Amino acid sequence: MATVDDQRSRARGILLGLACGDALGRPVEFQPPDRIRRDHGRVTKMLANGTHGQPAGTITDDTEMALCIARSLADNGEFDPADIADRFVEWKASGPFDIGIMTSSALQRIQDGESWEEAGQNEWETSPEGSNAGNGSLMRCAPYAIAFRDDPDRLVEVSRQSSAITHADPRCQWSCALFNRTLANLLTDEERPLATATTALESGLPEEVLGAVEPVLESRHGQQANVDLENSGYVITTLQAGLYHGLTAGTAEEAIVDAVMMGGDTDTIGAVAGAVAGTRFGVDALPERWPDSLSARDELDMLASQLLDIDA
Numbered sequence: 001m002a003t004v005d006d007q008r009s010r011a012r013g014i015l016l017g018l019a020c021g022d023a024l025g026r027p028v029e030f031q032p033p034d035r036i037r038r039d040h041g042r043v044t045k046m047l048a049n050g051t052h053g054q055p056a057g058t059i060t061d062d063t064e065m066a067l068c069i070a071r072s073l074a075d076n077g078e079f080d081p082a083d084i085a086d087r088f089v090e091w092k093a094s095g096p097f098d099i100g101i102m103t104s105s106a107l108q109r110i111q112d113g114e115s116w117e118e119a120g121q122n123e124w125e126t127s128p129e130g131s132n133a134g135n136g137s138l139m140r141c142a143p144y145a146i147a148f149r150d151d152p153d154r155l156v157e158v159s160r161q162s163s164a165i166t167h168a169d170p171r172c173q174w175s176c177a178l179f180n181r182t183l184a185n186l187l188t189d190e191e192r193p194l195a196t197a198t199t200a201l202e203s204g205l206p207e208e209v210l211g212a213v214e215p216v217l218e219s220r221h222g223q224q225a226n227v228d229l230e231n232s233g234y235v236i237t238t239l240q241a242g243l244y245h246g247l248t249a250g251t252a253e254e255a256i257v258d259a260v261m262m263g264g265d266t267d268t269i270g271a272v273a274g275a276v277a278g279t280r281f282g283v284d285a286l287p288e289r290w291p292d293s294l295s296a297r298d299e300l301d302m303l304a305s306q307l308l309d310i311d312a
Contacts, residue, residue: 002189009282011146011304015070017252017278019300020290021270022062025260026098027051030061033231033263039085039283043260044253047285051096057293060098062271064091065140066310067296067303069162073147074306083244085116085165098267099135100233102127106166116165124168124279132263133171135238137163139268141176142275145183146307153182156201167235174209176238177201179272182243186279194247219248229254246276 002010024043027050028036028309039230046056068087072080085107092099092107102123103233109119129290141159148155159180160173178197185193198205198213207241228246230237243261255277260270278286291297 010279012283013278015300018271019063021256021274025266025270062139070143070303103166120164120168133169135235137167141254145180147310149184159160230263233265243273245273252281254279
């Protein structure tokens with residue numbers, strides 16, 4: 001069992017690891033790996049400009065939506081999906097420079113009068129295969145792993161419900177649930193975090209989710225060539241790549257940099273890998289230059305502590 005100090009370090013690592021991966025990947029988002037290597041070499045420091053033309057260390061929708069969730073949990077002391085949906089809508093109305101298509105469409109439905117239960121479901125049902133299971137709910141869901149780490153059944157329930165606000169596809173809902181159960185297992189020092197989570201949820205997991213985690217379960221550090229990772233915005237490939245880098249890398253920095261160097265959806269793959277690595281290694285394993293560059297660092301630290309103290 002992890003000590004109180006260990007859990008606090010790992011909880012801070014979840015949120016700051018997510019934000020660091022997001023900000024490190026933002027400037028090279030959508031770029032192929034060969035172009036990233038040509039222009040920047042190995043990306044180990046926060047870059048300015050690039051995709052979205054923002055200053056170095058700027059977070060994107062990945063962290064901004066995670067902040068919406070964390071603030072709601074901290075303010076209410078419980079999961080309130082209507083409040084979280086309202087915070088998402090308010091954030092969208094602020095004009096973020098980056099927002100996913102499915103997220104934007106579902107939130108627009110809520111703005112237009114649909115309930116949060118209806119909006120995500122209706123958006124999913126009217127979206128064609130290939131554009132209906134993005135990673136927009138996976139990227140933001142990590143705060144639940146802190147607040148509900150000691151109540152695994154409730155953690156699965158809230159992870160799925162929160163996903164359904166914008167991403168109701170079962171692949172998205174169950175990816176969030178499996179991801180958060182894995183993070184919670186890391187927080188509480190479970191010896192086999194992903195294997196234990198997969199076994200517990202196996203009867204409900206869609207075939208695609210199970211297929212994505214199987215090669216990760218079989219991997220060890222140094223065997224990267226055995227896993228054919230993809231860098232798309234599909235929730236299944238993002239879950240696989242994020243878990244793989246986060247669980248098999250030798251250091252937190254290696255996990256996040258390797259994820260970003262895949263190219264493609266670099267901010268989200270970096271964020272998912274960062275949340276895993278930050279939990280696994282603790283906040284102090286993140287290179288100090290990374291969190292120091294984040295304008296939201298103090299709030300992320302504060303929220304991690306508040307989420308630990310929720311009596312969920």
